[in-house]
Amino acid sequence: MFGDYSLGDLGAILAMQGFAGLILFSVYVLMALGLAIIFGQMGVINMAHGEFMILGAYVTWMTSSAFQQYLPSLFPGYFFVAMTLAFIASGALGMLVEWALIRHLYKRPLDTLLATWGLSLILQQAYRSVFGAREVGVELPDWMMGSWQATDSIQIPINGMFVMALTILITIAVAYVLFWSRWGRQVRAVVQNRVMAGAVGINTEKVDCLTFGLGCGIAGIAGSAFTMIGSTGPTAGQLYIVDTFLVVVFGGAASLLGTIASAFTISQTQSTLEFFLSGSMAKVITLLAIVAILMMRPQGLFALKVRK
Amino acid sequence: MINSRFFNRSELIGFVSLLLLLLIILPLTLDVFRLNLVAKYLTYAFVAIGLVLCWGYGGILSLGQGVFFGLGGYCMAMYLKLEASSVENTKIQSTPGIPDFMDWNQITQLPAFWKPFHSFPITILAIIVVPAIFAFIIGAAMFKRRVGGVYFAIITQAIAAILTILIVGQQGYTGGINGITDLRTLHGWDIRTDHAKFILYFVEVVLLFGCILLAQFIRLTKLGRILVAMREQEDRVRFSGYSVANFKIFAFCMAAIFAAIGGAMFTLEVGFMSPSFVGIVPSIEMVIYTAVGGRVSIFGAVYGTLLVNFAKTSLSESFPQLWLFGLGALFIAVVLAFPNGLSGIWQDHVQPRIDRLLASRKKSGNGWTGNSVADGAPAE
Numbered sequence: 001m002f003g004d005y006s007l008g009d010l011g012a013i014l015a016m017q018g019f020a021g022l023i024l025f026s027v028y029v030l031m032a033l034g035l036a037i038i039f040g041q042m043g044v045i046n047m048a049h050g051e052f053m054i055l056g057a058y059v060t061w062m063t064s065s066a067f068q069q070y071l072p073s074l075f076p077g078y079f080f081v082a083m084t085l086a087f088i089a090s091g092a093l094g095m096l097v098e099w100a101l102i103r104h105l106y107k108r109p110l111d112t113l114l115a116t117w118g119l120s121l122i123l124q125q126a127y128r129s130v131f132g133a134r135e136v137g138v139e140l141p142d143w144m145m146g147s148w149q150a151t152d153s154i155q156i157p158i159n160g161m162f163v164m165a166l167t168i169l170i171t172i173a174v175a176y177v178l179f180w181s182r183w184g185r186q187v188r189a190v191v192q193n194r195v196m197a198g199a200v201g202i203n204t205e206k207v208d209c210l211t212f213g214l215g216c217g218i219a220g221i222a223g224s225a226f227t228m229i230g231s232t233g234p235t236a237g238q239l240y241i242v243d244t245f246l247v248v249v250f251g252g253a254a255s256l257l258g259t260i261a262s263a264f265t266i267s268q269t270q271s272t273l274e275f276f277l278s279g280s281m282a283k284v285i286t287l288l289a290i291v292a293i294l295m296m297r298p299q300g301l302f303a304l305k306v307r308k
Numbered sequence: 309m310i311n312s313r314f315f316n317r318s319e320l321i322g323f324v325s326l327l328l329l330l331l332i333i334l335p336l337t338l339d340v341f342r343l344n345l346v347a348k349y350l351t352y353a354f355v356a357i358g359l360v361l362c363w364g365y366g367g368i369l370s371l372g373q374g375v376f377f378g379l380g381g382y383c384m385a386m387y388l389k390l391e392a393s394s395v396e397n398t399k400i401q402s403t404p405g406i407p408d409f410m411d412w413n414q415i416t417q418l419p420a421f422w423k424p425f426h427s428f429p430i431t432i433l434a435i436i437v438v439p440a441i442f443a444f445i446i447g448a449a450m451f452k453r454r455v456g457g458v459y460f461a462i463i464t465q466a467i468a469a470i471l472t473i474l475i476v477g478q479q480g481y482t483g484g485i486n487g488i489t490d491l492r493t494l495h496g497w498d499i500r501t502d503h504a505k506f507i508l509y510f511v512e513v514v515l516l517f518g519c520i521l522l523a524q525f526i527r528l529t530k531l532g533r534i535l536v537a538m539r540e541q542e543d544r545v546r547f548s549g550y551s552v553a554n555f556k557i558f559a560f561c562m563a564a565i566f567a568a569i570g571g572a573m574f575t576l577e578v579g580f581m582s583p584s585f586v587g588i589v590p591s592i593e594m595v596i597y598t599a600v601g602g603r604v605s606i607f608g609a610v611y612g613t614l615l616v617n618f619a620k621t622s623l624s625e626s627f628p629q630l631w632l633f634g635l636g637a638l639f640i641a642v643v644l645a646f647p648n649g650l651s652g653i654w655q656d657h658v659q660p661r662i663d664r665l666l667a668s669r670k671k672s673g674n675g676w677t678g679n680s681v682a683d684g685a686p687a688e
Contacts, residue, residue, distance in 0.1 A: 045458060104644060109458045110369050111643045114599065117592055118639025125632035242469045242588060245462045280477025287470045291463055295449040298459060 013275055016155065021271030023160040023229055026167040028263040030222030031240060032247040033174055036259045038215035039248055042191065042208065044102055045113040048120035049244065050237025051127075052094060052216040056086035056223025057232040058131055061138045068139065076141040079224070083166075086220035094216025098209050106208075120237070127234040135233035144228075163225045170221060175256060177214075187211050246290050251301050258302030266290065314524065318659050322607035323520075330513045340502045347509045347577045349617040350516055354570025356597045356609035357516075357523050358563030363595070364603035365532060366559035367539030368456070372464030373567045373594050375471050376439040378586030380568025382475075383438060385488040385581040386422055387431040388499075392492040408490070413480035421481075428495065435572045436565055443564035447557035454553075456542075465588050472587040487582025491575070499576060512573045516610070519566055523606050526562065535559055567594075596635075599642045602651025612650055 038046050063082035067075050105112045147157040178184040189197040190207045198204045251258030273282035355373050362368045389407050398404045401411040406418050424430045450460055475482045526532050534555055537545045546552050575581045601612025623631040
């Protein structure tokens with residue numbers, strides 16, 4: 001397997017697969033950040049997270065079509081508008097879902113699993129009815145297409161770098177909000193001791209609502225990024241949900257740093273193996289390795305406390 | 309046994325009514341095509357009964373029962389496929405004597421793991437043993453480390469995803485995404501004729517009642533009581549000296565065996581097996597059948613399966629767009645509104661009326677009606 005390539009070739013292959021893996025890493029991080037906030041901080045299993053992501057992707061598609069039709073001169077900049085709209089749309093839907101459904105199920109994680117799975121089915125059918133069952137493709141602006149020639153044998157796609165920069169920005173923003181802002185302190189207080197937090201005067205219901213909305217909003221932005229690497233269809237969200245949960249669980253559900261580390265490990269392993277084995281075997285081996293490691297260390301890589 | 313009676317009154321009613329329904333009413337009123345559909349639904353009922361044992365009574369939510377369903381189904385499919393790929397049936401292939409999908413994947417020799425499935429006794433043994441071993445490995449690795457609840461559910465999902473990807477990716481060895489199709493005869497007996505489907509329906513009903521009786525037996529022993537105790541207060545059971553992991557492994561393996569039997573019957577009834585019954589989506593659907601029936605009721609699981617599948621078929625025929633909305637709403641409704649499912653509705657509304665009716669006719673002495681103590685609703 002490795003024998004046919006020279007050392008220099010191998011280096012170049014690893015570098016290029018590494019960058020391809022970094023795009024996958026970015027999508028995983030964005031999805032897993034939202035899920036880690038919801039699952040790790042609130043203990044809610046949201047099986048519909050993929051559908052929130054796809055909502056972001058659909059909003060991006062609609063924005064791109066709208067810009068193409070009505071504001072073609074501003075088309076190169078549409079992506080930033082699309083991302084903001086995706087964040088708002090998914091966040092709003094998330095807050096609605098939290099108010100209508102999740103609120104009643106906080107003490108029952110297995111039941112939230114089933115209920116949010118039902119929600120994901122409803123959302124999928126809604127997308128199918130509204131946007132059609134076929135997949136839609138999103139037009140990228142010109143400055144995002146193509147790749148940058150780093151050295152003779154290494155080419156880095158520009159949209160990959162854009163997505164990575166975006167991910168870094170969002171991760172820093174989320175970390176800032178959670179650890180250095182007043183509202184983030186309230187969120188952490190509610191997670192640690194809901195009763196005391198309420199007694200001290202924090203409006204726990206509002207905090208829950210906004211946290212869930214934030215997690216879903218981040219998923220919406222992940223959806224925007226997702227339009228660059230995959231086609232957007234009603235069932236595309238389901239492809240990523242198991243991977244995302246594994247990323248969160250592998251990293252240790254309560255730790256954001258763990259989430260990033262595990263997303264990085266998983267995406268790099270998968271993309272490097274993809275070059276040498278077939279796509280499906282790479283995925284199988286990656287997943288098997290994760291499950292095996294989880295069986296040996298169930299609390300994940302960076303666990304702050306042991307989970308049951 | 310804990311109780312002196314194998315079935316208390318409400319369970320006896322359930323048992324007899326199910327017996328009547330499946331053995332007499334349905335075969336007399338439905339044509340063979342619809343009866344075959346019912347047989348297909350009943351194969352899912354096997355999985356549902358297993359889930360009642362492991363989820364309703366043991367508190368272990370497994371979202372990967374499709375794995376065991378598929379393992380049992382694929383074992384049976386491999387046996388039937390080898391029989392259908394005899395040298396004379398496949399003489400137009402470039403390598404006669406091996407299944408067609410291997411031929412068009414340029415495989416020239418039967419792979420080693422297919423060879424034992426030439427023999428029927430080994431196939432039957434494999435249907436029971438292979439899923440049990442799988443479940444044992446997964447269960448031992450998880451339960452000994454006290455991984456439970458949500459984490460276990462997610463990992464079972466991951467395993468279902470892994471198996472699906474593996475089967476689809478290895479098209480030459482497993483038939484890929486189309487699965488193993490074109491199955492014809494079992495030991496020379498053609499399973500595609502109407503007469504055969506009729507006989508297979510009764511074979512399946514007999515097996516189903518066997519599983520029901522076995523599950524009820526397990527429930528009534530001390531083992532069943534410990535399962536319930538584990539579901540409610542695992543730590544106290546552990547402090548009392550029981551090995552919680554071993555009991556959980558047992559419940560999980562039993563559920564796997566039931567699911568595998570269902571899978572094997574599915575292959576016989578429907579005539580093919582494909583990875584679309586192995587993955588995450590069918591596995592979660594099987595959980596919903598149990599939830600609709602009431603996760604602690606064995607008969608409820610069977611009725612729940614039949615009901616949800618009937619609804620699926622009729623809604624998909626008339627309003628295909630509505631079906632997923634309906635299924636999603638059913639998930640949410642079962643969780644929010646009626647967590648004890650059909651059997652809960654029966655116990656809360658119908659059963660008291662029947663009791664009052666029968667008590668007003670004859671004066672019964674004391675209040676002990678022989679209901680199992682452990683039939684209460686689980687905490688989640």
